[in-house]
Amino acid sequence: MSSPPLAPPGWSRWLVPPAALSVHLSIGQAYAWSVFKPPLESALHLDGTQSALPFQLAIVMLGLSAAFGGTLVERNGPRWAMTVALVCFSSGFLISALGAQTKQYWLIVLGYGFVGGIGLGIGYISPVSTLIKWFPDRPGMATGIAIMGFGGGALIASPWSAQMLSSFGTDNDGIALAFLVHGLSYAVFMALGVLLVRVPGADTPVAGASGPGDADGVRVSARSAVRTPQFWLLWVVLCTNVTAGIGILEKAAPMITDFFADSSTPVSASAAAGFVALLSAANMAGRIGWSSASDRIGRKNIYRVYLGVGALMYLLIALFGDSAKPLFVLCALVVLSFYGGGFATVPAYLKDLFGTYQVGAIHGRLLTAWSTAGVLGPLIVNWIADRQKEAGKHGASLYTLSFGIMIGLLVLGFVANELVRPVHVRHHHVPAPREAADDQRQQPA
Structure with missing residues (x-):
């Protein structure tokens, strides 16, 4: 090694x-x-x-x-x-x-x-x-x-x-x-x-460091972390937040075109491409902006914003999005900023709960939520839109049901975040003397 x-x-x-x-x-x-x-x-x-x-x-x-x-x-x-x-x-x-x-x-x-x-x-x-x-x-x-x-x-x-x-x-x-x-x-x-x-x-x-190890004394191994309810609650939190964001991101161009297909000013292909670029910028800005804000207001509070306000944004799009382009674009940008912010904040959330001992390994295991959401989000939006089109529907009605599902998922994530509590001391890792010395000589990645 x-x-x-x-x-x-x-x-x-x-x-x-x-x-x-x-x-x-x-x-x-x-x-x-x-x-x-x-x-x-x-x-x-x-x-x-x-x-x-x-x-x-x-x-x-x-x-x-x-x-x-x-x-x-x-x-x-x-x-x-x-x-x-x-x-x-x-x-x-x-x-x-x-x-x-x-x-x-x-x-x-x-x-x-x-x-x-x-x-x-x-x-x-x-x-x-x-x-x-x-x-x-x-x-x-x-x-x-x-x-x-x-x-x-x-x-x-x-x-x-x-x-x-x-x-x-x-x-x-x-x-x-x-x-x-x-x-x-x-x-x-x-x-x-x-x-x-x-x-x-x-x-x-x-x-900012008070000395070797974690200042709060929390030191949980990756093997122990996956046995805690906190890990799986965060898994649900990340999966639901990513599913909601990727539901818009993966189908952004055709979605905005469909929403305003029957309006007096339909969305052109170039405008749809510009919308996709705006979403990418919001995704990127949210990663540094919201995660930095979490250092001030706390990780649980910032996820309350991601999930609670995210559900509200989806509701506004579902109810009024097809009648006002600025509202549709603004709500979508907010959702994508939460999507990016959720990715960037979760490592710090893991550090708060499990310490820095094996936070990289714990983070890696948590990213299976991303793999799940990467399949789930596009599947929900695309499959339902295809079925609605086969039923003769068009425009914004292609997405009404899928947006309702996204709101439900975000509410589920919000509840999971509320249930997160500090990790019980029985899961803390107590290193042997030689291991503690090795940790000091060779900090893990």
């Missing part, structure tokens, strides 16, 4: 967020997969369901690799984790390039979805524990900065990918070359994080 790189004397903790951002801005490309869908469908004669497979598998693998690899990330440190993420994520693009070049779509699914998805999961959790250790005074802000990168990665990748496809062409050769450039470029960019990241040593002064 590798040793995590310790910070030398005088090393600034503010170098850790850029290291984390180099990874998260790269793997955040996943949210821009839709740019490749039309060219792939045309070049390989795929339908919309088939062209979505690489993205869906990548999100599933994100949750699974984060869950099963979380303990290894803790044990080996952030540099090891970022290296694994770099190799898997970049290799996924290179395998996909070969698949596009040879017209073997299964290679694209394997490369981007399976191999790249492993890179997504390991890369996503790689800096979390380290950031919390460097910023015990502002854990919400610190994790928000990094996870903001995942939300904002698409703002870079989407126009960049579109420009490459415009320059290289949208046939198999052009798609393959675009995948190749992505793989090589992200490898270089992620390497910056690998080289830059450091963990605090036993004697490293850290602002």
Whole structure:
């Protein structure tokens, strides 16, 4: 097992967020997969369901690799984790390039979805524990900065990918070359994080820390955490919040078009694309804004906002959204800011409940809620919309039932958040003397 790189004397903790951002801005490309869908469908004669497979598998693998690899990330440190993420994520693009070049779509699914998805999961959790250790005074802000990168990665990748496809062409050769450039470029960019990241040593002064270990004495292992009701309550909280957000995000362009199809000023394709860009910006801003606010008002209170106000936003869209575009857009932006904020705040919530001992591994296990929501959200909205269309309905009525379900899920999440209590002392981990000494010499990632 590798040793995590310790910070030398005088090393600034503010170098850790850029290291984390180099990874998260790269793997955040996943949210821009839709740019490749039309060219792939045309070049390989795929339908919309088939062209979505690489993205869906990548999100599933994100949750699974984060869950099963979380303990290894803790044990080996952030540099090891970022290296694994770099190799898997970049290799996924290179395998996909070969698949596009040879017209073997299964290679694209394997490369981007399976191999790249492993890179997504390991890369996503790689800096979390380290950031919390460097910023015990502002854990919400610190994790928000990094996870903001995942939300904002698409703002870079989407126009960049579109420009490459415009320059290289949208046939198999052009798609393959675009995948190749992505793989090589992200490898270089992620390497910056690998080289830059450091963990605090036993004697490293850290602002806001009162001494070794957790100031409140909470120290829960990942194995013990999954046996607590608090973990599963947070699982429900995250799953419901993500399901509600992804229900809008995944179908944003056709949704706003459907809502105002019968109005005097229907939404054009370019305006729908602009709406999607606004949602991405809200997603990114919510990750740093709301998570930073949680440092002041508390994690339970901020999730009351995400879930309670989120349910209200969905209700307003369902009742009045088709009669006022500004109201529809505003409510959707708020929901997406809560979606991003929920991702960024949950590591700090876990730290509050379980301590920093194995918070990265616990976070990884919790991300299975994301995998579930990634399937559940689009399934609810798309399946119900298809059934309503078959029944002869159109416009906003395609989404009334699914929005009602989303409101119910958010209320369920709100109740789960209210039930969260401090972890009972019987779940706390008491280290043996040698283990305690090792913890001080080698801080986990």
